[in-house]
């Protein structure tokens with residue numbers, strides 16, 4: 001409804017608009033760090049009354065006439081990017097870059113040159129699609145996105161296939177991890193924690209977690225046995241140099257994004273410039289990740305950025321042969337392999353959940369998650385009045 005204003009209201013139920021649509025009755029949905037960028041007003045083209053939410057799952061209740069792979073009654077998880085499955089990008093498995101699903105591509109083209117895919121609940125610039133923090137949601141291209149999940153896996157184990165599990169996975173995958181590698185991850189939020197877990201599964205020898213909230217670092221230490229740096233207390237560059245024999249981590253993952261917090265004076269500089277719109281994003285974690293990375297290393301950026309940043313250390317990137325890789329996650333690529341791992345018990349992302357609440361508690365949930373109250377890491381909302389299964 002406005003900056004830092006979320007309300008739960010009755011709206012007309014979604015209807016089938018195209019033959020490839022389905023309507024889903026949502027059973028579980030979550031709030032993401034990406035929602036905070038919308039909530040805090042840093043993503044343009046949000047309008048009063050827009051329905052948020054891009055991490056959701058549920059039951060198919062209505063099926064369009066052209067849908068073949070899913071049927072009414074199926075329990076599905078839906079990827080947050082909307083992809084047609086047949087365009088050039090989709091054929092190359094670059095699903096978050098689908099060329100057919102953003103009807104407002106011209107706005108994104110003005111800002112970014114070319115448009116990526118439309119996303120659920122993520123501004124008009126990215127399609128204006130109603131999101132899944134709702135009882136019902138329309139899902140276009142239903143034969144391409146949703147994946148059926150087995151009944152014996154509870155919502156909490158599979159919900160994060162919609163976004164943060166593949167995102168953490170892709171963040172680690174972009175690091176080209178080899179045996180012996182040391183990976184540093186900025187941000188111990190849900191995305192950072194799942195990137196850490198993925199890096200371990202891919203064979204990293206050491207994974208280092210960086211944040212300033214002790215309760216979030218504790219998850220990294222206690223759940224995964226990781227080394228942690230609290231950047232509120234310790235100089236990150238110095239600590240990383242000591243931990244890596246002066247060389248720097250082989251790859252650095254930015255799981256923080258455009259609203260990084262940073263101690264003065266640089267933190268204040270970014271806050272002030274962002275406030276008067278002289279730069280759109282606060283990139284302090286990204287700058288630090290670049291400077292800390294070893295020569296020839298990889299900086300994997302899964303934190304979301306919106307526009308233009310300042311004091312970007314391009315000299316460090318160029319002279320030290322760094323590679324920067326990034327993207328909104330190509331979720332569809334990872335659905336089946338990650339679901340298989342969940343089934344086999346190799347992966348269980350539910351450890352990031354700290355709060356289970358009802359959909360009508362969304363205003364309170366956004367506030368808890370934004371302000372890191374009550375040791376909040378990840379909130380799952382359930383529209384049916386019960387806490388999520």
Ligand code: NAD
Nearest residue numbers: 033034187189190191211256257260261302303304328329
């Ligand atoms: P979150 O807000 O819960 O976590 C961010 C964490 O970063 C917080 O714990 C915060 O304390 C920490 N942090 C802030 N400044 C820091 C700094 N200077 N150094 C180290 N840590 C710092 O959010 P989340 O849900 O974990 O999401 C993280 C980012 O990932 C967001 O930008 C989100 O938009 C993005 N995201 C990207 C994709 C994608 O497709 N690439 C998908 C989902 C989320």
Ligand code: ZN
Nearest residue numbers: 032034055163
């Ligand atoms: Zn998300």
Ligand code: ZN
Nearest residue numbers: 084087090098
């Ligand atoms: Zn496509």
